[in-house]
Structure formats: C-alpha cells, structure tokens
Amino acid sequence: MALFYGDLHIHIGSTNSGAPVKITASRTLTLERITQTAKGQKGLDLVGIVDAACSGVLQDLQSLHELGQLKPIVGGGALLNGVTLFLGSEVELVHQDTGKEAHFLAYFADLASIQGYAAALKPHVTNPSLSTQRLRVSPVNWLKLVKEFEGVAIAAHAFTPHKGVYGSCVKRLEEMLSEPSQVSALELGLSANTEMALAVSDTHPYAYLANSDAHSLQNIGREFTVYNLPELNFGAWRSALEDGGRGIWATHGLEPRLGKYYRSWCPRCERLADHETPTFECPYCKDPMVPGVWDRLQSISDHPQVTPAKPPYTAHVPLRLLPGIGPKMYAKLIGEVGTEIDVLYRLPLDEIAAKVGSVIADQIAAVRAGSLSFLPGGGGKYGRVTKGLKR
Numbered sequence: 001m002a003l004f005y006g007d008l009h010i011h012i013g014s015t016n017s018g019a020p021v022k023i024t025a026s027r028t029l030t031l032e033r034i035t036q037t038a039k040g041q042k043g044l045d046l047v048g049i050v051d052a053a054c055s056g057v058l059q060d061l062q063s064l065h066e067l068g069q070l071k072p073i074v075g076g077g078a079l080l081n082g083v084t085l086f087l088g089s090e091v092e093l094v095h096q097d098t099g100k101e102a103h104f105l106a107y108f109a110d111l112a113s114i115q116g117y118a119a120a121l122k123p124h125v126t127n128p129s130l131s132t133q134r135l136r137v138s139p140v141n142w143l144k145l146v147k148e149f150e151g152v153a154i155a156a157h158a159f160t161p162h163k164g165v166y167g168s169c170v171k172r173l174e175e176m177l178s179e180p181s182q183v184s185a186l187e188l189g190l191s192a193n194t195e196m197a198l199a200v201s202d203t204h205p206y207a208y209l210a211n212s213d214a215h216s217l218q219n220i221g222r223e224f225t226v227y228n229l230p231e232l233n234f235g236a237w238r239s240a241l242e243d244g245g246r247g248i249w250a251t252h253g254l255e256p257r258l259g260k261y262y263r264s265w266c267p268r269c270e271r272l273a274d275h276e277t278p279t280f281e282c283p284y285c286k287d288p289m290v291p292g293v294w295d296r297l298q299s300i301s302d303h304p305q306v307t308p309a310k311p312p313y314t315a316h317v318p319l320r321l322l323p324g325i326g327p328k329m330y331a332k333l334i335g336e337v338g339t340e341i342d343v344l345y346r347l348p349l350d351e352i353a354a355k356v357g358s359v360i361a362d363q364i365a366a367v368r369a370g371s372l373s374f375l376p377g378g379g380g381k382y383g384r385v386t387k388g389l390k391r
C-alpha cells in the first residue's frame with residue numbers, strides 16, 4: 001500500500017484552443033498548466049478535472065490521447081505530464097418539488113465512459129461546452145445515468161449555502177435522491193470540517209472528501225485527501241470510498257474559518273454572526289443573513305449520540321495565506337525548498353529555516369502546531385490568518 005495525495009475538484013478555464021469552459025475561472029486553468037502546477041508546485045499525485053465532460057475539453061482529451069500524451073492507466077484513470085487524472089463532471093441538479101439547486105460530481109474510469117455520459121447529457125443541457133450545467137433531468141435519472149456509465153457520484157461542496165445539497169437544499173440526502181446509497185462521498189467544502197459534518201447523522205455513511213474547487217492555478221491543492229491504495233487507479237480509489245471511506249488515510253481541508261461561508265453574514269450591517277448559536281437573522285437590523293456553514297450544520301444537526309470513526313482531519317493553511325509569504329517568497333519556497341505539501345508537512349523546520357529564514361520557518365511550525373489565529377469568513381468573503389504566531 002502507498003499514500004497518494006489527491007485533489008479531485010479542479011475546473012478548466014479554457015480549452016487548448018482558448019474557448020471558455022468555466023466562465024468564472026481563470027483562463028490559465030488549462031489541462032497542461034493544471035498538471036504542471038499540481039505536480040511541481042503543490043506536490044499532488046492525483047487531480048480530478050470536473051469539466052472533462054464539456055465538449056471542448058473532451059476534444060482536447062481525445063487529441064492528447066491520440067498523440068499518446070494522455071496515457072490510460074490499467075484499472076482506470078489516465079496519466080498526463082506525470083500526474084494521474086480522473087475525468088469528472090460537475091452538474092446542477094434541481095429538487096423536483098422545491099426547485100432548489102445543488103451541485104453534484106460524477107467521475108468516470110476512462111475517456112470512452114465519460115464520452116458516453118456526455119453524449120447522454122447533451123440533449124438535457126443548454127450549453128454542453130460550459131461547466132456545471134443545470135440539468136433538465138431529475139436527480140434520480142441523473143444518478144441512473146452515472147451508474148449506467150459506471151461512474152462514481154459525489155455531492156459537491158455539500159454544506160455551502162451556495163448550491164450545497166445539505167447547505168441549501170435538504171436535511172437528508174433521500175429528499176433529493178431516492179437511492180442516496182448510490183452516492184459514494186460528500187465534499188466537505190471550504191468552510192466545513194469532519195467534526196462539523198458529523199453533527200448530522202445522515203452524512204455518516206458517506207466518505208468525506210476534501211477538494212479545492214479551484215477556479216485558479218494557485219488554489220489547486222488548497223484542500224486535498226490522502227488515499228491509502230494498493231496502486232493509484234480509478235478502481236482502487238472507488239473501493240477506498242466504500243464503508244464511509246475505508247481507504248482514506250487523511251483529510252486535509254482548508255481551515256474552516258478561512259472559508260467564505262463559515263458564519264452567517266449580514267450584508268447591511270457588514271457583520272458576522274458571533275453568537276454560539278445558529279444565527280440566520282441579524283441581531284442588529286433583523287435582516288436575513290447570508291447563512292454560514294457552521295450555522296446551517298448546527299441548525300440541521302440531530303445531535304447524534306454516537307459518531308463513526310472518520311479518517312484524521314487536518315486543518316490546512318495554504319502557504320500563500322500566511323503573513324509574510326508573498327509571490328516572491330512563495331516562488332523561493334517552491335523553487336529552493338520543495339513542493340507546498342513538502343514544505344507544510346514533510347521537511348524538517350531547520351532545513352526550511354536554513355533556506356528562507358527562521359521567521360518563515362516559525363510560520364510553518366505554527367501551521368503544523370495548529371497555533372495560528374484566524375478572522376473567520378462569511379457572506380462570500382474569505383477568512384484570514386490574523387497573525388502568524390501566538391507568542
């Protein structure tokens with residue numbers, strides 16, 4: 001067995017011919033640059049492309065395959081520039097009674113499967129070349145389609161107020177999908193961690209994943225999951241998700257307070273909820289607040305007496321969010337010390353200090369010790385690290 005570091009939610013900004021795919025994502029997010037950044041800067045072994053079913057991206061993948069640059073892996077998945085790629089698709093499903101929307105992900109073993117899935121979806125979306133299309137197919141029928149092409153279904157950013165299934169749609173997954181056991185995993189999303197998710201017992205059977213939902217190169221790997229697999233391929237990964245995530249070694253999610261929706265936010269008063277109870281109405285002006293993930297999870301919690309054991313969760317703080325690490329220092333760290341995962345988790349502190357100085361090494365030590373202070377995020381605004389060190 002070996003450990004593999006994976007970030008399975010990365011968008012494509014533009015195709016190789018320059019056509020847009022995810023409109024709100026940076027145009028520098030191309031297959032080529034994603035794989036280079038994931039391996040060289042971040043230290044990831046595995047990336048999931050969630051726009052792989054978009055027509056232009058499928059054409060690019062097909063060309064790379066024909067050129068022999070995208071190499072299929074026995075057991076599923078493909079290699080590109082030394083990184084394992086899983087081909088996925090993010091869609092917007094609509095609750096049949098309430099009209100509320102939630103995002104879901106599907107991943108497929110090979111190019112032929114995702115081509116079949118994309119062809120089946122095509123009549124039911126407005127623009128098959130663009131990312132995260134709203135489906136004119138019921139959630140139940142979407143899940144059938146994923147199974148038809150032997151895909152793996154996952155709830156995307158499951159707790160966010162912006163189109164997370166628990167965050168904005170339902171309290172139990174079966175309210176959206178009549179066979180929820182066909183879903184393999186939930187993405188915790190930027191503003192939640194394992195402990196917060198465990199407050200809702202309906203989530204317990206699913207594997208919890210941390211993925212970046214990157215809309216820019218720099219955000220690749222801001223969340224990742226470590227898998228313990230006999231070998232890195234799609235089949236082994238699929239098995240790892242079973243029994244609530246038996247093959248997951250560790251979950252490295254962004255520190256929840258750094259997320260965009262940690263606590264509820266009042267746009268009028270520009271204030272964050274600070275009561276230790278879930279808050280949805282502003283205590284000052286009584287306006288409805290933009291719900292926070294913490295508030296939502298507390299409000300739908302059934303206060304389970306027993307919670308299952310889940311893989312260890314580490315609150316990840318990306319290097320560039322640390323005070324004192326600007327673009328120059330980041331480049332120096334990556335160029336002279338190691339990948340972001342090496343720097344944050346693997347290399348001895350004295351080795352880091354010798355190359356970039358003790359101030360930065362102390363910051364890394366604080367991340368490892370979990371002793372940073374944070375100003376929480378909310379209402380779409382990220383939280384931040386307030387000071388590097390508690391002295």
Ligand SMILES: [Zn+2]
Nearest residue numbers: 090103156157
């Ligand atoms: Zn989404």
Ligand SMILES: [Zn+2]
Nearest residue numbers: 266269282285
């Ligand atoms: Zn207010």
